[in-house]
Amino acid sequence: MSTTDPTVQFFQYDIPALEAGSYTLTVTQHAADTRANPAFDETFAFVRTIAVSGDRFTVEGSHLGAVFPPTGSGEFGQCLPHVTCVRPTLPWERAVQADSFGTPWLAVLLFDSETYAPPPLQSLTVADLARSQGSLPAATASYADADAAFAPELGESWTDPLHAIDVDRATFCALAPTLLDLPLLAHARKLIEASTDDDPLDDPGHVSLIVGNRAIESDATGTRSYTAHLVSLEGLGPFLPNAAGDVPAALAAFTAVRLISLRSWSFVSHDPAETFAGYFDNAAFSTGPLTITAPAPTSAPPPTTLNAALAQGYLPVNQRTRLGERSIAWYRGPCVPYATAQPAIGDPNAPEGAATADALLRYDDADTAMFDASYAAAWQLGRLLALRDTAFSQALYDWKRQAADASAQAALHAAVTEALGLETTSDVRRIAAELIAAIYAPETLGAHPR
Amino acid sequence: MRRLRRRTHTVHALLERRLRDDAAAVPPLPANVVASLTAWWQLTGVPLPAIVADPNLLPPESLRLFVVDQRWQRSLLAGAFSVGRSASDQLAVDAQALTAALPTIAGADETGLPVMSGILLRSGVVKGWPTMRVVGSAQGTVVPVVRRENLLPTVLLVLFAGIAPVDQVVFSEPAEAVHFGVDTDEDSGKATGAKTLRAITGTDAGNPLMTNGAGVTVTVPYRSAAVLDVAALAGAMVGPLNGAHGNDDGQGQPRAFTAREFAVEMIKGVESVTVALAAPRAMGGR
Numbered sequence: 001m002s003t004t005d006p007t008v009q010f011f012q013y014d015i016p017a018l019e020a021g022s023y024t025l026t027v028t029q030h031a032a033d034t035r036a037n038p039a040f041d042e043t044f045a046f047v048r049t050i051a052v053s054g055d056r057f058t059v060e061g062s063h064l065g066a067v068f069p070p071t072g073s074g075e076f077g078q079c080l081p082h083v084t085c086v087r088p089t090l091p092w093e094r095a096v097q098a099d100s101f102g103t104p105w106l107a108v109l110l111f112d113s114e115t116y117a118p119p120p121l122q123s124l125t126v127a128d129l130a131r132s133q134g135s136l137p138a139a140t141a142s143y144a145d146a147d148a149a150f151a152p153e154l155g156e157s158w159t160d161p162l163h164a165i166d167v168d169r170a171t172f173c174a175l176a177p178t179l180l181d182l183p184l185l186a187h188a189r190k191l192i193e194a195s196t197d198d199d200p201l202d203d204p205g206h207v208s209l210i211v212g213n214r215a216i217e218s219d220a221t222g223t224r225s226y227t228a229h230l231v232s233l234e235g236l237g238p239f240l241p242n243a244a245g246d247v248p249a250a251l252a253a254f255t256a257v258r259l260i261s262l263r264s265w266s267f268v269s270h271d272p273a274e275t276f277a278g279y280f281d282n283a284a285f286s287t288g289p290l291t292i293t294a295p296a297p298t299s300a301p302p303p304t305t306l307n308a309a310l311a312q313g314y315l316p317v318n319q320r321t322r323l324g325e326r327s328i329a330w331y332r333g334p335c336v337p338y339a340t341a342q343p344a345i346g347d348p349n350a351p352e353g354a355a356t357a358d359a360l361l362r363y364d365d366a367d368t369a370m371f372d373a374s375y376a377a378a379w380q381l382g383r384l385l386a387l388r389d390t391a392f393s394q395a396l397y398d399w400k401r402q403a404a405d406a407s408a409q410a411a412l413h414a415a416v417t418e419a420l421g422l423e424t425t426s427d428v429r430r431i432a433a434e435l436i437a438a439i440y441a442p443e444t445l446g447a448h449p450r
Numbered sequence: 451m452r453r454l455r456r457r458t459h460t461v462h463a464l465l466e467r468r469l470r471d472d473a474a475a476v477p478p479l480p481a482n483v484v485a486s487l488t489a490w491w492q493l494t495g496v497p498l499p500a501i502v503a504d505p506n507l508l509p510p511e512s513l514r515l516f517v518v519d520q521r522w523q524r525s526l527l528a529g530a531f532s533v534g535r536s537a538s539d540q541l542a543v544d545a546q547a548l549t550a551a552l553p554t555i556a557g558a559d560e561t562g563l564p565v566m567s568g569i570l571l572r573s574g575v576v577k578g579w580p581t582m583r584v585v586g587s588a589q590g591t592v593v594p595v596v597r598r599e600n601l602l603p604t605v606l607l608v609l610f611a612g613i614a615p616v617d618q619v620v621f622s623e624p625a626e627a628v629h630f631g632v633d634t635d636e637d638s639g640k641a642t643g644a645k646t647l648r649a650i651t652g653t654d655a656g657n658p659l660m661t662n663g664a665g666v667t668v669t670v671p672y673r674s675a676a677v678l679d680v681a682a683l684a685g686a687m688v689g690p691l692n693g694a695h696g697n698d699d700g701q702g703q704p705r706a707f708t709a710r711e712f713a714v715e716m717i718k719g720v721e722s723v724t725v726a727l728a729a730p731r732a733m734g735g736r
Binding site: 284352 | 479480490509510512525532537543544548549552574615621640641674679680682710716723
């Protein structure tokens with residue numbers, strides 16, 4: 001648990017050194033010497049093709065982190081959904097269109113069950129994104145229609161599986177961010193001062209976030225469900241609408257757009273009463289010490305001693321004595337409503353000196369004439385915990401044996417010294433020591449016969 | 451002769467030491483024994499019914515404050531330490547060793563054993579925000595958490611150890627729940643159609659921007675059903691923000707408004723609730 005709040009630093013983007021894709025590396029060297037015999041004038045070229053691979057049709061699971069809102073239900077009114085990219089450069093590894101530096105290729109589209117129905121998630125292949133290769137319907141636009149050069153890169157193939165959604169044109173134009181919106185909807189962030197909390201959930205470190213552009217609206221009845229899709233907009237610049245939602249020219253001939261869905265999740269946003277603070281503000285929420293109040297008396301008023309005991313956190317519980325008698329005793333757990341007087345460390349009456357559970361039974365003869373079994377029960381519970389923990393009980397048993405050996409050894413020395421009589425002078429001790437050394441080898445001293 | 455004398459002298463010195471100090475002959479407690487005792491000291495493994503003996507102690511939607519009874523903890527450890535005791539004369543050695551280990555187990559410092567106090571929270575909020583932050587303080591000082599566990603999906607136990615019992619607890623949504631959004635009407639939960647601006651630069655960075663004691667808001671432009679016109683919203687923020695000097699590069703000039711500035715503006719505040727509790731007062735044992 002941290003005592004200081006961590007500081008989060010935001011960044012406009014986290015641009016990768018190289019965008020994903022194929023690169024041609026050409027090195028040329030021109031060498032000429034007219035005075036040489038024979039004179040030469042030659043150009044040497046060295047060409048290598050390299051590919052920077054990156055997530056494209058699917059995203060490696062470890063590259064994405066948590067999504068917000070989490071799958072399930074909660075109160076998310078007026079929040080924007082977002083996806084965390086654990087690989088911080090991910091949103092900027094591909095391009096929406098040429099000359100779109102700093103513009104992410106990923107966007108979160110938020111569908112709901114009422115206004116913009118979520119399209120079904122289809123399991124397709126890369127070929128289904130290009131009409132020339134697969135099953136793309138004539139009226140559905142996809143990546144190959146926006147970018148004629150669309151093709152699998154090194155290490156990819158037309159048969160690679162992916163998930164896609166077919167969004168009808170009107171919905172796409174209403175929901176998709178504009179080219180101006182996109183750069184504002186992704187940012188990187190870093191936790192500067194890591195919290196000291198040992199909870200791993202609490203350390204987001206350096207990540208990027210892709211934020212949706214549509215606010216979630218809470219629904220008192222809980223009937224409206226939301227589905228969010230993290231979609232690829234790689235090369236789809238010409239398809240993106242303007243703020244007025246006009247149909248772009250590139251989409252004029254189509255009725256739907258097929259988009260790769262890299263991650264999708266669903267959630268419900270409820271009633272605003274169930275907010276974080278709402279739980280604490282609720283009239284039914286109570287705070288106080290860990291006690292119960294006595295039930296209202298049916299006949300005579302309850303004895304004040306009973307109320308006093310209850311106020312101190314004691315409860316009457318059934319007790320079965322060692323002799324099998326049934327009785328009622330007081331019990332109070334380790335969590336008490338008052339700071340109580342504590343025995344000093346090393347106090348001879350402290351619980352450490354108790355030989356049995358019953359040694360810790362206390363009798364309240366002044367007020368209620370009942371036993372207080374709290375500490376006896378704790379002792380018994382401790383014994384059960386120890387017996388269940390075999391590593392503990394074995395180690396403790398071994399230790400006790402060693403301790404017993406050691407004290408037996410010491411007692412033996414004391415006994416021999418005493419048996420030799422007289423005062424314990426250093427000469428007597430020396431004689432005793434020699435005597436013992438003569439009888440026992442040091443290794444066997446005091447060891448139990450096995 | 452000289453050699454023999456030296457050897458007897460060695461044995462003598464050894465015995466001398468043992469006779470002087472019996473306790474020194476007792477080996478130190480194994481590390482795993484101390485580790486288990488420490489876990490039990492923090493009530494790990496103690497079943498919930500032993501802590502909350504009656505459901506009425508912790509009704510639904512309640513927060514209960516308590517102090518941990520050291521005598522109970524010490525009784526628990528004494529019971530655990532009794533395992534493997536075969537003769538009554540071992541009790542004294544055991545008691546001495548356990549007593550000596552207590553300060554380590556309880557995390558004592560020079561002021562003695564810390565006061566362990568804690569809270570039990572039984573609420574739907576535990577289920578909804580299992581990783582919520584809990585910060586307890588006593589007399590204005592933050593008290594370290596020694597143990598925190600969701601005993602049940604709806605029951606949270608937090609134990610603090612410090613100089614005094616906690617008297618104030620702050621619950622807040624976890625940091626990873628930092629999210630974005632537009633302003634919400636407190637009562638209806640509907641959009642207010644506005645967004646309160648935050649300062650981006652200066653010592654107040656991240657806090658609401660204030661001009662003449664009042665917050666600064668901008669109207670949120672929408673494209674269609676709840677879809678934000680993001681670029682227009684960002685454009686609308688720049689003027690008021692720069693006007694109130696919420697975005698200043700240090701030389702009186704505003705910085706460029708990019709995704710990072712927009713992200714800070716769009717953060718929807720993490721909710722936090724402070725609960726002040728009457729500190730348990732001291733009372734003698736029964």
